[in-house]
Every structure is written in structure tokens, then in C-alpha cells.
Amino acid sequence: MADAKVIPFDDDRSRGGGAQRPARRRPTSGGRRKTEPGAVRDAALSPLPVPQGGEGGTGPDTVPTVPAEPVRSAASGASGVSGDAGGAGDRPEDGKAAGAPVTAADGTPGTAGGGWDRRIAGGLAFLRRRITGDYEVDEFGYDAELTDQVLMSMLRPMYQKYFRVEVKGIENIPSEGGALVVANHSGTVPLDGLMLQVAVHDNHPAGRHLRLLAADLVFMLPVVNELARKAGHTLACAEDAERLLQRGDVVGVMPEGFKGIGKPFGERYKLQRFGRGGFVSTALRAGVPIVPCSIVGAEEIYPMIGNAKTLARLLGLPYFPVTPTFPWLGPLGAVPLPTKWTIQFGEPIATDGYPPEAAEDPMLMFNLTDQVREQIQHTLYKLLVQRRSVFF
Secondary structure, eight states, rough: TTTTTOOOOOOTTTOOOOOOOOOOOSSSSOOOOOOOHEEEEEEESSSOOHHHHTTOOOHHHHOOOOOOOOOOGGGGGGSSSOGGGTTTTTSSSOOOHHHHOOEEETTTEEEETHHHHHHHHHHHHHHHHHHHTTTTTOTTOOHHHIIIIIIHHHHHHIIISOOOOOEEGGGGGGGSOOOEEOOOOOOOSSSSHHHHHHHHHHOOOOOOOOEEEGGGGGGGSSSHHHHHTTTTTTEHHHHHHHHHHHTEEEEOOOTTHHHHHHHGGGGGTTOOTTTSSSHHHHHHHHOOEEEEEEEEEEGSSOOOEEOOOOHHHHHTTTEEEEOSTTTTGGGGGOOOOOOOOEEEOOOOBBBTTOOGGGGGGGHHHHHHHHHHHHHHHHHHHHHHOOOOOOOO
């Protein structure tokens, strides 16, 4: 730019001589002069004089051309940057006008806080329905809305973060119609049933709900009784189970009962007797498939090294567990160990091919019960061989 020259367009000025206009000096200070916008525009457009040496001269009087700076309007702000050189605060990004409404993730227009607004509104609507009683409960006391929005949300952190449950074979539970899920029972405290319920609820592609059959003791406890009913649990009797299956629900049962959940730690993952095969008779009557389920990880959450039978009789409990931490550490000893869980659903066993009178055949019930038990036991051994550690 040092050799650049500006040729004036005035006809009455000669190229070789004539009076020269005094050269415009550049400001010596680093700051910008405060000049009226009109004056700056005129100065930027006026040509500079040609050096004395003629058209191609490069004498000492040569003055380099100073590039004109862009003129800012008064509305461009006080940041000192104009037009396209401005920052993010001077121009809208991606072609969006400043102050344009934000589009929510679901495609609906709204502000950035619209998600929280909807959550708060939904929570208030939920509380209003609970207070006014405007919600549905089925004949067994199951509250689907309370289970989905509250109970599952309370159990999900333990399911996802604490026990880190891994689910396999969830596709073996049919997408529609009734099914009977038969699982092993362990862990001293029946957390395996709750984790099984969350596993079906959160992982099944059809979003199915598991209706667990619970023991009488569950419905004798003051607070647990009401929560169990709301969560969809019902009494472990053939009549209730058959009604649920015939109307198309997925029912869960743990035939080991207290013998399984209260067994010593030394007998872990060894299945107890599956009763008299009542669950098989119920499945045959309803004509629904039996889905074997194996749960690994629950046996180690409360390693039961003893049973205070006298104290259990005084409290009316089937057993009173003694673990390495309970009752020695008090309430802290009731915290389960953070073991790694795996829940695997096996291939379903069809029952719709049997005649109606097959439910009364004791030999058939024994064979099917033994088939389900052996399939669960074999899967347990397989999962135990595959896992790297109790906690990882």
C-alpha cells in the first residue's frame, strides 16, 4: 500500500504541477478522534494529492493512502466495533433476530425456562388431583399415576445408580396379553421384587407393568400395606393371580417365599423348593406363558450370617436376620451393600397348548414346575460365571 497513489478527477488540475493541497496528517495518538459522522465521511471520500515526481514518482513527498475506517451509526452502540466486526451481542446469530422466541425441544415455541414451567404445572396438577380424589384406582388398589410419577421415580436412583441393574431378555415378555414371570427370591429384604418391577417398567418396549404377588406379611404392616397396593402388588393367592392374568396383565411371582429370602449366606444362589406348583396351575388355567427370571446380585446386599429365632417369634416375623453390619451398627447397618445386579428373562414356556383339565394333573404340574426351576438355576450359574465381581 506504500506505492499506491490516488489520481484526482478534477479536470483543471494538471498532473505535473500546480498548487498542492496540504497533506492530511494522521493522528499521533492511539485513540480515535471524535469527529462528526458527516465530516468523517467527506474526509474518507476525498482524494489524496499526487506526489511531485509525476505519475510514477516515489519521492520524499509521497504520502501513503490511509484506508478509511467504517463509520458507525449512533445506534451501533458504544462498544467501538461496528457492522460485521461486532461480537455476539451486536448481531443475531444463525439468522435469528434478536429477542426471537426460543423453540422448545418438542418443537413448541416458548422460552428457555418453558421445560421447568411445564414440570411445575404438571406437578401442581398432580397434587390437585390427589387432593380432590380425581384419579383412578383399579379393583386391587393399583394406582397407575402414583406408581409412574412417584414410586418409580423414588426407586429409579437405587435401580440405576446404586445397584446398576443390567437387564437381559426383556423381549421374552410378550408385548400384549397375560404372562407369568417366575423369579428366584433372595436378599434378606425383598428389594429384588422392587427392582424387578422397575426393570419391566423401564425397559419393556411396550411399557408394561409388573403386578407382583406378595406374602400376607406385606399387607399386615401399616405403611407398607398401602404403598404395596398402590404399586400394584396383590395377595399371593390363585384367585387374584388368575383374574389379573385373564385380563391381560403381567404377573410376577417368587415361589421360594420366605425360604428363599431368609436363607443363610452360605446357601446363596441355591434355589429352595418351589412350593406345590400352584403358579403352574394358575398359568394353565389362564393359558398364559411362563417366563423364567434369574436375578444375580441380590444375595449379597445383606449377607445373612445368623437368625435370631427367639426375637423373630416375639416380633411375629418369619426370621430376624443377623448380618456383619446389622444390628451392630444400628440404622446404618440397614444400608444394603452396593452390589452389581443382573436380571435375565428366559425363554417363555407356553401353556396354551394344554387342555383345560391339565391344571388338575399333578404330574404335569410337577414336570412344569421342575422345568421352570431348572431353567432358573442353570441361568443363575451361568450369570455367576460371567460376572467379574460382586460389586462391578
